[in-house]
Amino acid sequence: MRHIFVLAALSALASPSxxxxxxxxxxxGALVAVTSGCHDCHTAGYNESGGxxxxxxxxxxxxxxxxxxxxTTYAANxxxxxKDMDEDGFVKFAKSFTAKPPMPFYNVHAMPESDLRSLYLYIKSLGAPGDPMPEALPPGETPKTPYIVMAPPIMPQ
Ligand code: HEC
Known part of the structure; x- marks a missing residue:
C-alpha cells in the first residue's frame, strides 16, 4: 500500500515532459527557461515563431x-x-541581482536553487557566447536600434 503512495507522490512531482x-x-533548465518566460525576451524570433x-x-x-x-534597456545575452561565472557564482548572482524594466528579476530570485543550477547548465550547453547586446541608455537618449516605447496611452478627459 505504502508503495502506491510513494509512486503517486513521485508522479505528482514529474512534469508532463x-x-x-x-x-x-x-x-x-531548458524547461524552466520556457515556462519562466526567459526566451520571450532573451531569444530572437521566439515570439514571432510561436515558440x-x-x-x-x-x-x-x-x-x-x-x-x-x-x-532604454536591451534583454541581455x-x-x-x-560565461565567466561558475555554477555557485551564478546561483548567488541570480538570487540577488536587480535590473531595470521590463526585466522581472524578482521572478528569478524566487526560483528554487535546483532550478537555478539547471538553468545555468542549460545556458552553458547552448554554445558560443556571441556578442553582448547594446549598452542601456539613460532617459532622453535616442537609441540607434529599433525600440519599443512603453508608455500609457493619453486617455480622453
Ligand atoms: C519582459 C522581458 C524579459 C523577460 C521575460 C526576461 N528578461 Fe531578463 N532582461 C530583460 C531586459 C530588458 C534586461 C536588461 C535590463 C537592464 O539593462 O537593466 C534583462 C536582463 C537580464 C539579466 C542581466 C542582469 C544584469 O545585471 O546584467 C539576466 C541575468 C536576465 N535578464 C535573466 C533572465 C531570466 C533568467 C529570465 C527568465 C526567468 C528573464 N531574464 C526574463 C528582459 C526580460
Whole structure:
C-alpha cells in the first residue's frame, strides 16, 4: 500500500515532459527557461515563431530597445552574462541581482536553487557566447536600434 503512495507522490512531482522538479539537469533548465518566460525576451524570433527556439539564437539577447522612464534597456545575452561565472557564482548572482524594466528579476530570485543550477547548465550547453547586446541608455537618449516605447496611452478627459 505504502508503495502506491510513494509512486503517486513521485508522479505528482514529474512534469508532463517527464522532468522532475528537484532534478538538476540541462533538460530541466531548458524547461524552466520556457515556462519562466526567459526566451520571450532573451531569444530572437521566439515570439514571432510561436515558440520555436532557434538553437543559434537561444538566450543570446535581442537588440530591440525597451524604452520608458528608466531609459532604454536591451534583454541581455545570457550566454555572455554567465560565461565567466561558475555554477555557485551564478546561483548567488541570480538570487540577488536587480535590473531595470521590463526585466522581472524578482521572478528569478524566487526560483528554487535546483532550478537555478539547471538553468545555468542549460545556458552553458547552448554554445558560443556571441556578442553582448547594446549598452542601456539613460532617459532622453535616442537609441540607434529599433525600440519599443512603453508608455500609457493619453486617455480622453
Ligand atoms: C519582459 C522581458 C524579459 C523577460 C521575460 C526576461 N528578461 Fe531578463 N532582461 C530583460 C531586459 C530588458 C534586461 C536588461 C535590463 C537592464 O539593462 O537593466 C534583462 C536582463 C537580464 C539579466 C542581466 C542582469 C544584469 O545585471 O546584467 C539576466 C541575468 C536576465 N535578464 C535573466 C533572465 C531570466 C533568467 C529570465 C527568465 C526567468 C528573464 N531574464 C526574463 C528582459 C526580460
Amino acid at each position: 517527464g522532468v522532475f522538479a528537484q532534478e538538476v539537469s540541462v533538460a530541466r 520555436k527556439i532557434d538553437p543559434e539564437a537561444a538566450l543570446k539577447g535581442v537588440p530591440l530597445g525597451w524604452q520608458g522612464p528608466w531609459g 545570457l550566454r555572455d552574462e554567465v
